[in-house]
Amino acid sequence: MSQQRIRRSILKGAAASLFIPAFGHAQDPQAPIRIAMVEAMSGAFANTGESVLRNLVWAVERVNQRGGVRLPQGPRKLQLDRYDSKGQTDEALSALRAAIDDGARIIVQGNSSAVAAALIDAIDKHNARDPQRRVIFLNYSAVDPILTNERCSFWHFRFDAHADMRMAALMQVLSGDRDVHSVYLFGQDYSFGQAVLREARRQLGAQRPDVRIVGDELHPLGRVKDFAPYAAKIKASGAQAVITGNWGNDLTLLVKAARDAGYDGKFYTFYGNALGAPAAIGEAGIGRVIAVADWLPNLPTRESEAFYRSFRERFPRPQDDYVHMRMQLVIEALAQALEKAGSTDAVAVARQLESVRVAFASQQGHMRAADHQFQQPLVVGVMERQGTPGVKFDVEGSGYGFRVIRTLSPAEAEMPTSCKMIRPG
The missing domain is CATH 3.40.50.2300 (Response regulator)
Known part of the structure; x- marks a missing residue:
């Protein structure tokens, strides 16, 4: 495995042998659904990557604690793997290729619109070239408006309000x-x-x-x-x-x-x-x-306060408390789309994401199909x-x-x- 590929599974008990080669057999229908977080985990913006990781870990844990995603073939857990982009576009593209080779079909990223634009372009080309391994890109914080305007893509969904x-x-x-x-x-x-x-x-x-x-x-x-x-x-x-x-x-x-x-x-x-x-x-x-x-801890509702307190119980260090409500909605929307699609097929899941509506801890939002810009x-x-x-x-x-x-x-x-x-x- 390349030294540039930095991957850590946060699904407890997941076997290291879950590596799926690019030309391997069909995925095990009971294997976890892999989500690849491509983000800066080192370098000048490592603190932002670590913040994202905590939020996504918590969101994935919540889905898995209720039994995972319910599909016709049986329930499947979610698995979050992280890939260090070092905050650089070329490293992010290398991480994308590694994630796809490892079996990930859901890519999440957000801390840099320049990186997001490069990922959108690479994913568009990959999905056209390799339809058997299509991937979906869920963007939680890259907010350059062009990404859901001139450069909008069927495979890209933005869950943050744009700039x-x-x-x-x-x-x-x-x-x-x-x-x-x-x-x-x-x-x-x-x-x-x-x-x-x-x-x-x-x-x-x-x-x-x-x-x-x-x-x-x-x-x-x-x-x-x-x-x-x-x-x-x-x-x-x-x-x-x-x-x-x-x-x-x-x-x-x-x-x-x-x-x-x-x-x-x-x-x-x-x-x-x-x-x-x-x-x-x-x-x-x-x-x-x-x-x-999109949300602040002092939003005056009981549901919001309970949400914040539960995050603080999971991550008790004060310096770890940058909570992102939208990252919880990303994973909830994904779980809902997978269940409605009844499969992990990228096209079927993307079509469900186009009309997804989610509500969580008093926050509600829906995806606008016209441009895949989440409205909240x-x-x-x-x-x-x-x-x-x-x-x-x-x-x-x-x-x-x-x-x-x-x-x-x-x-x-x-x-x-x-x-x-x-x-x-």
Whole structure:
């Protein structure tokens, strides 16, 4: 086996001999259904990969604890294998080939729209070339809008709100924030980061034409270790707010540098609600860091609270508590589609995923068949001290959590698509 292939099964008791060669016999009808997570488990964004792994492990465990997926031939468990992409596109493509050779027919990935775009292209070509081994791609967080617009694919399903939808939710808050008259646009220099800033400019022009853009800057993805020069420019610009789609260490290091520089403006973020960001900015973030998400731990429902508490029981370390509701919905949707299809055939399962509707822990959503963009509620939260009204739970033991200040229904969050879906004959 290649040294580049890093695979760890999280299905307890699964035999190491489950390797299925590319030209082997038909799969055992009782064998686990393999799900391959292609994600950065090392490198600059390893913390994001580990966060994803915890969430998917928990979701798979829940399906298996209730007996697995019920198929006509009998129940089958799910098996999650992880493949380290190291955050690099070429490594992700190598991992995809390894996963297919190992017998995986469900691919999950999300932490990088550039990687997701490459996987979509590779899967389209593979499925056309090798119909006996077709695979489906479930995307939990690659949110470049192009992936369900111009580059939409029958084999790709996105379960996160895309960047334009997230930006629209943030703008519902920013449009009413009359203390903000100038903003600095800041992002990672790749397809997603560029899309965020492009949409920020468009929506600001439509909703807050009075707001001046005093900075508009992109930086290398995952390569900047010292954001102090950027923070100094942001502070010197006089911007009253920063709009950023930064994630992982690129966000944490940015907010740390801004804190150290004495910047006291607001941060309108896509991912400011975890992975070290609240602890990094500390007291300076109270009332100033705004984040959009599909779900937040302080959503005020009993079902949501029970969901969060059960995750904390499974993963008790405070630093492990970045919970993704949508990743639970990914696995629930997959299990439902498999059962309705009555088989693991990729075409049959994909057709069921096109119309899937899932409800879990008070969260509900459905897949839009036109472009395979999942439609679900969105929430916007503001950072506050734990214990203040609306903040029962903090983030990663930081003492700070997010109070929900705006909720959008699926209909309010929905946006049009330009997808021209090509489906198999």
